[in-house]
Amino acid sequence: MAHKLFLLFLISAILTGRSYSGSIAIYWGQNSKEGTLADTCATGRFAYVNIAFLCVLGNNQTETLDLDDHCDPYTNGCTGLANDILACxxxxxKVMVSIGGGDGSYSLISSEDAKNVAQYLWDNYLGGKSPSRPFSDAVLDGIDFDIEGGSPLH
Known part of the structure; x- marks a missing residue:
């Protein structure tokens, strides 16, 4: 009986040691009182930070990045976040941009529209070289799709 309890303890210890605790994600950018992006990452609490939200895209709309009062991407006011992204x-x-959100206006009207949105995301947030990158030359680690509505097409 004692060896069975020891074996159970050993298996529990191994499984606990291999758990992936600490892989917490957070949305950042919708509350001006949440502090800086660099401060959020410096807490050590998060494995992923989703910059939220790129809330308007597709359907021939002008893409809109809404970061509350943190910065204005349309006057190049968010280029300063590049240093925060690099610090994180x-x-x-991992730092990603989140597209969609509850109040977002997003839809893809065709396969061509979907390709254009994908190219926009690559050029402006990932490895592309658009001259209008909102975070200057900082390259994000990925895209978070927070799609809460729309069509399953495209």
């Missing part, structure tokens, strides 16, 4: 990444935190 240097701590091992």
């Amino acid at each position: 990444q240097s701590k091992g935190v």
Whole structure:
């Protein structure tokens, strides 16, 4: 009986040691009182930070990045976030842009529209070289799709 209890304890210890606790994600950018992006990453609490939200895209609309009062991407006011993004990444935190959100206006009207949106995301947030990148030359780690409505097409 004792060896069965020991074996159960050993298996529990192994499974606990291999758990992926600490892989918490947070949305950042919708509350001006939440502090800076760099401060959020410096807490050590998060493995992923989703910059939220790119809330208007597709359907021939002008893409709209809404970061509350943190910055205005349309006057190049968010280029300063590049240093915060790099600070987060240097701590091992993955930084992504979140598209959609509850109040978002997004839809894809065709396969061509979907390709255009994908190209826009690549050029402006990932490895592309658009001259109008909202976060300057900072390259994000990915895209978070927070799609809460729309059509399953495209």
